[in-house]
Amino acid sequence: MTKDEFTYRIYPNNDDKTVYFDIIHTSTTHKEPK
Numbered sequence: 001m002t003k004d005e006f007t008y009r010i011y012p013n014n015d016d017k018t019v020y021f022d023i024i025h026t027s028t029t030h031k032e033p034k
Contacts, residue, residue, distance in 0.1 A: 004026060004027040005024060005025070005026045005027070006024075006025055007022050007023065007024050007025070008022070008023040008025065009021070009022055009023075010022075010023065
């Protein structure tokens with residue numbers, strides 16, 4: 001992991017911590033398309 005990269009951990013069911021999704025978000029330098 002770099003400082004420009006971080007992970008969201010999402011639990012679809014808060015009662016079941018064994019099920020989760022990791023979403024890796026990276027910062028980019030290019031502009032958003034219009």
